[in-house]
Amino acid sequence: xxxLVPLTVAIPLLAAAATAAVGRLVPPAVLDVVxxxxxAATAVLTGILLVDSRRGTIVYWFGGWRPRHxxxxxxxxxxxxxxxxxxxxxxxxxxxxxxxxWHYFDETVPLYHALVLVFLGAMTGFSLTGDLFDLFVFFExxxxxxxxxxxxxxxxxxxLQGGFVxxxxxTIAGFLVLIGIALLYGRTGSLNLAQISRSLxxxxxxxxxxVAFALLAAGFLVKAAAVPFHFWLADxxxxxxxxxxxxxxxxxxxxxxxxxxxxxxxxxSGPFGATGSAVRGILLGFACLTMLVGGAMAFLQxxxxxxxxxxxxxxxxxxxxxxxxxxxxxLAGASIAVVGDGFVKAALFLGVxxxxxxxxxxxxxxxRGRGRxxxxxxxxxxxxxxxxxxxxxxxxxxxxxxxxxSARAVGVGLPVSVVANVSAALAGGAILRATGRVFLGLGxxxxxxxxxxxxxxxxxxxxxxxxxxxxxxxxxxxALLAAGLAVGFAPGLRARTEQAAMRLEGRTAYARTVLARxxxxxxxxxxxxxxxxxxxxxxxxTGGALLLxxxxxxRRRATAGSLRRWTWxxxxxxxxHVGDYVAWLVAGTATLGLLVAVAAR
Amino acid sequence: xxxxxxxxxxxxxxxxxxxxVTSRHLVHLVLCLSVAQSSTYVLLLAIGYRSGATAxxxxxxxxxxxxxxxxxxALVLTDVVVSVTVSALLLALAVDVFEGSGELxxxxxxxxxx
Amino acid sequence: xxxxxxxxxxTAVVFDYRGFDTMxxxxxxxxxxxxxxxxxxxxxxxxxxxxxxxxxxxLRVLAAPLAGALVVLGVYVAVHGYVTPGGGFQGGVVLxxxxxxxxxxGGAAAYRRLIVGRAIDLVEGIALAVFVAVxxxxxxxxxxxLHDLLPLGKPGTIGSAGTIAVLNDITALAVGAGxxxxxxxxxxxxxxxxxx
Numbered sequence: 001x002x003x004l005v006p007l008t009v010a011i012p013l014l015a016a017a018a019t020a021a022v023g024r025l026v027p028p029a030v031l032d033v034v035x036x037x038x039x040a041a042t043a044v045l046t047g048i049l050l051v052d053s054r055r056g057t058i059v060y061w062f063g064g065w066r067p068r069h070x071x072x073x074x075x076x077x078x079x080x081x082x083x084x085x086x087x088x089x090x091x092x093x094x095x096x097x098x099x100x101x102w103h104y105f106d107e108t109v110p111l112y113h114a115l116v117l118v119f120l121g122a123m124t125g126f127s128l129t130g131d132l133f134d135l136f137v138f139f140e141x142x143x144x145x146x147x148x149x150x151x152x153x154x155x156x157x158x159x160l161q162g163g164f165v166x167x168x169x170x171t172i173a174g175f176l177v178l179i180g181i182a183l184l185y186g187r188t189g190s191l192n193l194a195q196i197s198r199s200l201x202x203x204x205x206x207x208x209x210x211v212a213f214a215l216l217a218a219g220f221l222v223k224a225a226a227v228p229f230h231f232w233l234a235d236x237x238x239x240x241x242x243x244x245x246x247x248x249x250x251x252x253x254x255x256x257x258x259x260x261x262x263x264x265x266x267x268x269s270g271p272f273g274a275t276g277s278a279v280r281g282i283l284l285g286f287a288c289l290t291m292l293v294g295g296a297m298a299f300l301q302x303x304x305x306x307x308x309x310x311x312x313x314x315x316x317x318x319x320x321x322x323x324x325x326x327x328x329x330x331l332a333g334a335s336i337a338v339v340g341d342g343f344v345k346a347a348l349f350l351g352v353x354x355x356x357x358x359x360x361x362x363x364x365x366x367x368r369g370r371g372r373x374x375x376x377x378x379x380x381x382x383x384x385x386x387x388x389x390x391x392x393x394x395x396x397x398x399x400x401x402x403x404x405x406s407a408r409a410v411g412v413g414l415p416v417s418v419v420a421n422v423s424a425a426l427a428g429g430a431i432l433r434a435t436g437r438v439f440l441g442l443g444x445x446x447x448x449x450x451x452x453x454x455x456x457x458x459x460x461x462x463x464x465x466x467x468x469x470x471x472x473x474x475x476x477x478x479a480l481l482a483a484g485l486a487v488g489f490a491p492g493l494r495a496r497t498e499q500a501a502m503r504l505e506g507r508t509a510y511a512r513t514v515l516a517r518x519x520x521x522x523x524x525x526x527x528x529x530x531x532x533x534x535x536x537x538x539x540x541x542t543g544g545a546l547l548l549x550x551x552x553x554x555r556r557r558a559t560a561g562s563l564r565r566w567t568w569x570x571x572x573x574x575x576x577h578v579g580d581y582v583a584w585l586v587a588g589t590a591t592l593g594l595l596v597a598v599a600a601r
Numbered sequence: 602x603x604x605x606x607x608x609x610x611x612x613x614x615x616x617x618x619x620x621x622v623t624s625r626h627l628v629h630l631v632l633c634l635s636v637a638q639s640s641t642y643v644l645l646l647a648i649g650y651r652s653g654a655t656a657x658x659x660x661x662x663x664x665x666x667x668x669x670x671x672x673x674x675a676l677v678l679t680d681v682v683v684s685v686t687v688s689a690l691l692l693a694l695a696v697d698v699f700e701g702s703g704e705l706x707x708x709x710x711x712x713x714x715x
Numbered sequence: 716x717x718x719x720x721x722x723x724x725x726t727a728v729v730f731d732y733r734g735f736d737t738m739x740x741x742x743x744x745x746x747x748x749x750x751x752x753x754x755x756x757x758x759x760x761x762x763x764x765x766x767x768x769x770x771x772x773x774l775r776v777l778a779a780p781l782a783g784a785l786v787v788l789g790v791y792v793a794v795h796g797y798v799t800p801g802g803g804f805q806g807g808v809v810l811x812x813x814x815x816x817x818x819x820x821g822g823a824a825a826y827r828r829l830i831v832g833r834a835i836d837l838v839e840g841i842a843l844a845v846f847v848a849v850x851x852x853x854x855x856x857x858x859x860x861l862h863d864l865l866p867l868g869k870p871g872t873i874g875s876a877g878t879i880a881v882l883n884d885i886t887a888l889a890v891g892a893g894x895x896x897x898x899x900x901x902x903x904x905x906x907x908x909x910x911x
Contacts, residue, residue: 013742013847014848016742016745017844020839020840021843073732075733111749111753114745114749118742118746121742122742134736137740141739141743141746147750148690148747151694151697151750151754157701160701164694167690167691168621171691172634172637175640175680178641178645182644182645182648185672579621579622583622586618672728674728675725678725678802682743686743686744689747689751693900693901696904
């Protein structure tokens with residue numbers, strides 16, 4: 001068995017425990033080095049696993065508990081390229097963010113590093129596991145570390161509230177997932193994905209499976225912040241420290257989608273195979289709603305981090321659309337977009353951190369024109385906005401084009417294209433507008449489209465006089481942006497990602513590999529190239545984003561006023577009240593369940 | 602015996618969630634969350650139950666006697682630990698909120714509208 | 716049972732078959748404790764409340780033997796976890812209750828004489844690190860992470876069950892320390908110690 005597999009989780013966790021135990025006794029520099037070295041080492045390990053897993057899914061049984069008589073006993077990790085890729089992505093981001101935080105906080109307590117390391121271990125475990133309950137354990141572990149990290153600036157009310165809302169909604173999501181797992185265990189007697197997959201293959205989608213699917217999907221969609229489960233994300237990402245936001249936005253949100261894809265394909269694709277197109281329709285509905293609401297709300301924000309939070313939600317909708325199509329190409333598109341967009345989103349959040357550190361504000365209007373001294377951040381924002389809008393040939397465009405192609409192939413090409421490109425224009429436009437206003441001083445000093453909110457920036461990030469942004473901070477921001485731009489150029493990316501997607505979706509091959517140790521046959525991807533219509537779409541969306549940004553910066557008071565009246569109900573829904581959010585969560589779950597039940601009849 | 606535990610689990614979940622949605626006090630909210638979480642314990646244990654079987658401890662039992670499912674009990678153990686620790690963290694957050702604002706009513710805490 | 720000589724199958728499941736999950740779960744406890752500590756330390760302004768009024772005489776009389784009994788029970792439940800019902804988690808919680816009883820009877824001052832704050836962090840961290848180390852040792856011995864290493868001993872005795880025993884006892888320490896961490900942080904809110 002491949003010895004590296006457990007190390008990817010054990011090393012970060014061990015480092016976390018050690019940091020907490022003796023962190024106070026060692027000089028802070030040592031902790032900083034550990035905080036960078038451990039994720040870097042994990043990145044190397046996961047990178048090796050990624051390369052290895054291309055030849056065949058790696059299966060690892062903990063404690064040596066191999067399946068006997070065809071029945072699984074222990075916990076398995078099943079490492080395939082998409083899972084390993086996500087784990088690698090997480091490790092790289094944590095390493096980069098740790099370099100960034102070298103000079104970001106005024107003081108870092110050992111417990112902060114311990115929590116970040118735990119967070120990394122949890123993300124890795126989550127991406128690599130092949131066991132449902134293990135998935136739940138890592139889901140919760142990721143969550144607990146995240147809740148604490150969100151509320152780090154605890155002397156202020158907003159971060160605490162954000163952390164609280166985050167914790168309540170995600171905990172509820174966690175036990176929706178757990179109930180789903182319990183139902184599946186009751187039906188199949190196993191917690192191992194491959195075994196459950198085999199047990200359920202021939203069964204029709206009866207009531208129990210429908211409920212299990214609805215609960216599991218709802219739980220993961222909360223994590224992924226799909227509408228109407230998304231409210232917590234806007235609140236939490238607006239108040240968490242910027243480097244932490246970078247991690248959340250780039251990786252954590254997408255892990256929820258990964259789990260949805262993994263669980264659907266191994267467990268539910270068998271029984272739900274016949275109702276596939278109905279499930280596709282339902283999930284696409286949620287995806288489109290998410291893209292549009294996210295994009296619209298992003299455009300209405302004056303607080304930079306909250307704006308980026310809604311951008312995250314909107315892009316998450318795109319990734320969900322890719323998965324919802326239930327095709328390999330769609331999943332491949334989502335994967336590429338996750339990585340490319342992820343780097344860009346992380347760079348944007350880190351850029352906001354630099355702004356907060358040096359200019360002592362996070363509010364677009366207050367920052368008007370003051371960003372001229374930060375060329376690196378300006379470029380990050382400008383390019384970031386363009387990539388998010390879908391400018392070819394970058395990763396955002398590449399992912400969207402794959403999703404569009406797949407949508408066309410299954411007959412929903414037009415709605416998906418329209419929604420994806422409109423929302424990309426909105427999200428990209430919001431970023432570009434902020435770029436214009438903050439770095440170029442464009443636009444009126446007051447904008448009625450925004451509601452007159454108090455400046456919600458977290459003062460802990462702004463302690464001290466405005467500082468020069470350190471090289472570490474600027475360097476990592478630029479490096480992440482460059483990575484995001486480069487992703488689109490990786491050779492053979494489309495073909496290899498599609499192959500990986502097919503592997504994830506190959507239910508029977510997966511079960512065979514895990515349970516019978518048969519080697520994987522590599523499915524061949526259909527040859528493909530970027531279609532011209534997608535390029536046109538990407539350019540149109542980018543143009544749209546630029547137009548929206550420009551229009552928003554030049555707006556006359558009258559149109560702004562009427563727009564404000566139109567969008568007011570949408571804003572009212574985002575009330576900041578945890579009870580409301582949970583009510584939406586329950587309503588969303590029930591709706592999902594009902595729709596699936598009707599579809600499966 | 603058959604359906605009662607499942608009905609109980611569903612009831613606990615719904616009551617707990619209702620409490621969370623309508624709560625006017627953060628500590629009360631956390632406790633309602635606990636109630637909802639306990640529905641998962643009941644559900645898991647109900648699934649593991651086998652009629653006529655006994656506890657899965659063989660210290661004084663001959664091997665081969667039917668026992669209830671030990672895996673489910675291990676899952677519940679994990680579940681309890683997770684629930685308790687999250688509740689503790691949430692209460693810590695609530696304490697901090699109170700210190701910062703003197704308020705514990707979610708309706709009054711609205712720093713994040715729009 | 717025949718494989719690991721652990722008569723309490725639930726504990727065997729927790730620490731062996733699904734030992735990796737248990738490791739994750741302990742880290743959840745750790746993360747929540749670390750998070751609570753991070754959130755509640757250094758926030759405090761001047762002293763807020765006073766020590767709660769001293770307990771009644773009957774409580775104080777009962778507390779000492781009760782605390783002692785809790786320690787014994789805790790250790791027993793923990794250590795026998797793989798033989799009879801019980802285990803590291805259960806025992807750890809009972810153990811943590813003992814200093815809390817001391818607090819109920821004697822107030823915060825008595826509690827603090829008993830438990831040195833920072834030592835708890837150390838215990839927690841070390842216990843968790845040892846858990847992972849045991850897993851790694853199994854790996855090094857070529858058997859897979861958390862594979863059983865130690866001699867299995869006679870079923871039904873404390874000396875049985877190999878690695879399960881070690882993990883079980885470590886867990887008791889980690890859980891006990893974790894709960895005391897939570898308790899201590901909340902205690903600081905109502906009865907701040909001197910010199911913090």
